[in-house]
Amino acid sequence: MMRELHTRFGRDNLGFLWIIGEPILFCTGVAIVWSLIRPLHEHGLPTTAIVITGYVPLTMWRHSVARSVLAFEANGSLLFHRQVIPLDIILARIILEVIGTLWAGLIVGGGAVILGFMNPPENYGLLLLGLSYQIAFCFGCALVIAPLSERSELVEKSLGVLMYLSLPASGAFIMVDWIPEHYRWILLLSPSVESIEMIRAGQFGYIAHAHYNFFYATWINFFIIFVGISLTLRAKKYIHIQ
Known part of the structure; x- marks a missing residue:
């Protein structure tokens, strides 16, 4: 993790603080723009809080x-050490991203509470549980994408487009309760939607009318992580060190 921080941010200027600074800039910018162009409340919920509770987990993902x-190719030289395996590389990167995004969300959300744009969470336990599920989802996705990007250039090149196309299914800017009932099951197939619904239920309480299923969220994230670990443990033979 320390090596990752050094190679990514260096030691000049803000250095390691950019691991928090980057998500803060993203989240603050989006929250300000949405608060200016949208009504103060949507479906009875404050717009600023909707954006922050959605964009923070989206940024993490x-x-x-x-x-x-x-990630394996960029850190391939580390694999010459017998103690280092591909799973270590992914763990180091994801832990840093999660820590940076959580701190950014805490700072941006805390600032919004102090300025009166949102209230403190109604249920901290449910909010933290939703964040935990989102962290598990991020970890699982990284474990799947890292080895696949080593195997196929198509995965590497098309990933950016696929991530943008998947935004409507992320649950970041809408809630399941806002769409017609017979379409909700489609949105609830997304693990990210399950996580963000829990986060908003923790933030707003019962007035959010959140929809989530603990059983589904648990097994789908477990399944993604299981597949990702299986792919990652077999990735070493596909890694090309420059």
């Missing part, structure tokens, strides 16, 4: 997936 692409 996007950054985690982006940092997993060709």
Whole structure:
């Protein structure tokens, strides 16, 4: 993790603080723009809080997936050490992204609470549980994408487009309760939607009318992580060290 910080941010200027600074800039910018162009409340919920509770977990996912692409090739020299395996590389990158995004969300959300744009969470336990499920989802996606990007150039090149196309299914800017009932099951297939619904239920309480299923969220994230670990443990023979 220390090596990753040094190679990515260096020691000049803010250095390691950019691991928090980057998500802060993203989250703050999006929250300000949405608060200016949208009504103060949508479906009875404050717009600023909707954006922050959606964009923070979305940023965590996007950054985690982006940092997993060709992660083994970029750190391939470490694999000459017998103690280091591909799983260590992914763990180091995802832990850093998660820590940075969580701190950014805490700072941006805390600032919004102090300025009166949102209230403190109604249920901290449920909010933290939702964040835990989102972290598991980010970890699973990274474990899947990292080895696949080593095997196929198509995965590497098309991932950016696929991530943008998947935004409507992320649950970041809408809630399941806002769409017609007979279409909700489609959105609830997304693990990210399950996580963000829990986060918003923790933030807003019962007025959010959140939809989530603990059983589904648990087994789908477990399945993704299981597949990702299986692919990662077999990735070493596909890694090309420059």
